Amino acid sequence: MEDMQPRDIVGEGREYHWSYFDGTSRRLIVTNVETRFPTGELIVSQTDAQGIITMCNDAFVHMSGFSREQLLGTPHSILRHPDMPKAAFADLWNTVDEGTRWSGYVKNLRRDGGFYWVYATVIPKIRNGVVVGHTSVRREPSRDKVEELAAVYATMRAEEGRV
Ligand SMILES: Cc1cc2nc3c(=O)[nH]c(=O)nc-3n(C[C@H](O)[C@H](O)[C@H](O)COP(=O)(O)O)c2cc1C
Numbered sequence: 795m796e797d798m799q800p801r802d803i804v805g806e807g808r809e810y811h812w813s814y815f816d817g818t819s820r821r822l823i824v825t826n827v828e829t830r831f832p833t834g835e836l837i838v839s840q841t842d843a844q845g846i847i848t849m850c851n852d853a854f855v856h857m858s859g860f861s862r863e864q865l866l867g868t869p870h871s872i873l874r875h876p877d878m879p880k881a882a883f884a885d886l887w888n889t890v891d892e893g894t895r896w897s898g899y900v901k902n903l904r905r906d907g908g909f910y911w912v913y914a915t916v917i918p919k920i921r922n923g924v925v926v927g928h929t930s931v932r933r934e935p936s937r938d939k940v941e942e943l944a945a946v947y948a949t950m951r952a953e954e955g956r957v
Pocket of ligand 1: 813816840841869870873874883886902928
């Protein structure tokens with residue numbers, strides 16, 4: 795994935811050199827600007843077995859700030875916000891790899907450096923006992939839960955050695 799570019803950022807940004815699970819890394823630029831989840835909408839995407847995005851709806855494109863062309867063929871970690879603890883995604887992958895659906899609160903990174911919170915459900919697609927892909931549906935999160943989870947995730951990040 796490409797480095798985030800200062801020209802795309804809206805607001806005052808902090809820089810991170812971020813490493814992904816697959817060993818790749820890139821520059822992130824992160825602001826404190828929140829975009830609220832659009833009430834009544836659903837953000838939907840599908841992946842192949844490797845977790846690469848194969849389909850995303852208009853709400854996904856709109857909220858992430860990326861074009862559909864930039865999203866298709868890319869892993870969901872393009873949305874990975876540095877405030878999310880590693881353990882949350884480990885739990886997600888362990889759960890769906892067992893063939894079970896996972897739900898949780900996720901803070902996502904936008905192309906412009908801002909963020910948006912979602913309540914996500916990830917459903918593995920199983921054929922002949924094998925996970926062949928996933929569908930993820932994100933709903934508007936409860937504000938109380940967002941406040942609660944932001945604090946929980948900060949504690950988890952500290953336990954992972956990140957402030
Ligand atoms: C169907 C599906 C949807 C996902 N959606 C997101 C998402 O919206 N935001 C996100 O940060 N990670 C999402 N993930 C998790 C990413 O695959 C990845 O594990 C995470 O971004 C952490 O990146 P890393 O594992 O490279 O450290 C999703 C995974 C699956 C299978």
